[in-house]
Amino acid sequence: MGGHHSIADPTQTALLVVDVQPDFLPGGALAVAGGDEILAPLAALLESARFGVRVATQDWHPPGHVSFASRHPGRRPFEVVDLYGHEQTLWPDHCVQGSAGAALHPALPWERLDLILRKGTDPQVDSYSAFRNNWDPRGDRPATGLAGYLRERGVCAVCVCGLARDVCVRWTAEDAAAAGFRTTVLWDLTRAVDPAADETVRAALAARGVAVANDEGSA
Numbered sequence: 295m296g297g298h299h300s301i302a303d304p305t306q307t308a309l310l311v312v313d314v315q316p317d318f319l320p321g322g323a324l325a326v327a328g329g330d331e332i333l334a335p336l337a338a339l340l341e342s343a344r345f346g347v348r349v350a351t352q353d354w355h356p357p358g359h360v361s362f363a364s365r366h367p368g369r370r371p372f373e374v375v376d377l378y379g380h381e382q383t384l385w386p387d388h389c390v391q392g393s394a395g396a397a398l399h400p401a402l403p404w405e406r407l408d409l410i411l412r413k414g415t416d417p418q419v420d421s422y423s424a425f426r427n428n429w430d431p432r433g434d435r436p437a438t439g440l441a442g443y444l445r446e447r448g449v450c451a452v453c454v455c456g457l458a459r460d461v462c463v464r465w466t467a468e469d470a471a472a473a474g475f476r477t478t479v480l481w482d483l484t485r486a487v488d489p490a491a492d493e494t495v496r497a498a499l500a501a502r503g504v505a506v507a508n509d510e511g512s513a
């Protein structure tokens with residue numbers, strides 16, 4: 295086994311591609327500016343031999359999901375409300391199960407994926423992270439099972455990319471680190487809903503022990 299700073303064995307490193315779906319790309323229901331710019335480098339990364347396990351998440355909400363502003367009378371998208379004792383941002387309707395906007399974006403070679411993890415399927419609970427749902431009415435954040443899947447595959451390090459940097463990528467990376475995985479966010483392969491929050495996001499990731507790197511510097 296190598297030291298802490300050595301390059302990880304590819305077979306022990308997983309790539310997590312978060313929510314690359316038309317609704318999160320320019321023209322989509324919850325468009326992230328510049329999201330289309332990461333498609334080509336993400337495709338190349340998926341085609342590479344750098345990762346032993348490749349996982350994608352797919353935001354996959356039933357109609358009328360609790361995270362939709364349309365579910366909350368008098369509320370508008372991007373307002374923040376209290377939900378089960380925690381802050382919940384209300385979003386435009388997005389990634390409704392079976393809709394075109396919820397599909398895995400056709401620009402990526404999805405046949406390279408080992409696992410596609412759908413999240414946000416509980417009508418009453420949001421799910422930003424690939425590892426745990428947001429808080430449920432009991433105050434729990436139930437696990438998705440991804441940590442166990444990765445451990446059973448021998449994975450000890452994960453690289454996180456996709457959309458959006460300040461929401462689902464951030465939460466996925468923080469939970470990955472909390473679950474004990476050596477975690478890196480591939481910053482240039484993410485884009486933010488709110489780029490003004492970039493420094494806050496960097497600080498939060500650092501505080502949780504998550505590394506930030508640019509993919510171009512590690513190829």
Ligand SMILES: [Zn+2]
Nearest residue numbers: 353361389414
């Ligand atoms: Zn969602």
